[in-house]
Amino acid sequence: MKRDAIISWTLVVAAVALSGVVYSMLVYGGRPVIGAIFSLFIGMPLIAFERRVALPRFHAWLHGLSTPAFLLLSMIAYYILILAGYIAGGTVLNLVGAISEPWKEIFILPWNVVIYTFVVTGTITFILRVRELLGRDIFTNLLLGRYRKPVQEERVFLFIDLVGSTSFAEKHGDLRTQQFLAALFTALAEPVRRYRGAIDDYIGDAVIITWPLERGIKHARCVNCVFEIIEQIEGNSGKWIAKFGQMPRLRAALHGGEIITAEIGVDHHKIAYFGDTVNTTARLESLCRSLERPVLISEELAQRLTLPPTINADYLGEHALRGRGQKIGVMALTRVRESAANLLQARIVGQPAE
Template identity: 25%
Template structure:
């Protein structure tokens, strides 16, 4: 099962159980019958969770994610209310038939409380969506780690970092102007973030005209995920090439540097907390992105990451030991070329 699919299913199960539990508590508080509410809450929670994970956060939901937050929240809240009301009506209908009561009578008995439930449901929907968006901004994994204090004290780990930088961004700003250039860069980030997270990576930070992604060591090296993510980034940009040309007159090009190794991971900040990384590994990854520029290549991988990517044929070329600014010893550098049409692509290795 794909990592992204497994993570989505786990999120669906967790969200459904959480929604059902909160709904039952709410019904008990207002004096309702929890047994009857449980089935409606379960169906509503499942429908909303599936919609969020497989539509809103998927490629079909790009239009909703790209919408202004206020409009997006209002529209999404209305959809949640529709989901909830549909499940409530279906639940009442099924229970009425099960207990032998007339369906019309069962539905009529439901209508008076709706005047109370609907406004509350809309408020709850807005709160739920805003919570989802906050989790999305922070990253679900990072938020969980902050809550349980995993990195309250520094932890030494092995991770892989990918630095990506848009080529010619200064000239791009001069040609398009700051607003249009920012719109192009924002769309580029929007397009390439999905392929990274789908293959087990996290967006650590955006850096003006670039980004930094990070994988746990095992998550990054298993099944060629680093090479597959790099291929998927290129595919995502290629799919949107016509839009870039028509909207901005330019398809963004980029350079990538990748390195992995030991890193210190810890919490940082006080009133605004985050998880930070410290050590040579992240600096070497950044230097490799610059080394790619010096060497005139699009993607530079350090030797310790490249040797674990298999089945790439002549796409993976060893350049040799290269001096890296700030490091006493040279670093083995390899070039990963874009897959040609009909050529070998990065496939999951067993």
């Protein structure tokens, strides 16, 4: 589990336990430890379910229902989870001698506990969903007001575009195309989280991903993210073909440099990025088509990071980009075949390849 996930779950566990302490002090006037333990038994299964950690298939099925059926079955599922947690917590505490209530009371769930649990877990889930909707970095920065005034900083940008989306739409229609894009963007999400990036925006069939420069170039996160996305799609080619009749083909471009970051908007707030770096990345992605290379990186960014042994960089010279006066050095990135990667790694560490 990555550091960010550990921190996130630690905060959630602490919030749930604290809510139990508060409830115990308000209702019983004491026993904060008992309240915290009960709260964890009752609340964490709900949080885990909402975060798709527990029962992910049932969660997906539930969210695919019509609204009336979803609401009814959700309430039933939540009640069962709360009851199961209440019984489990009471049983454990009774067995260790922490409480001495009659066993029959352990199996009777008070309605004030149900209501309080719904309020607490609902609030936590709402915050997590807003954070997920906006993105971890954007959510935090909006709360802190970091970009209320424009800030000059360095960032890495990754533009990913779906190849052939127009022809797919002509063949299958707009609804099917939207489903195809939704599945693709869902597939992108986990590699982006794993490599600590943030999805800034979706523009038609393209997605913009960004990192603070130091975070993005450390361990070549921005490059590894691209190829993990491609590898994940290729690894599930059978599912893509079975569901949509084809596998997504992507074009991607990486560039980094100075930009201006600012919070804009009145009714709808957004953190926006301004500057030549963003435009250059977009133009570089367009260059993928004419150069017939799926993944490009600016020479400037490539020189600031260390590529992993599994990635090969091919220098393509300097190219003029539309709307940009100066030419830019361009490199094409490709994956090294496994046997070649093992040989290269063996040469680096001075050991024979397997």
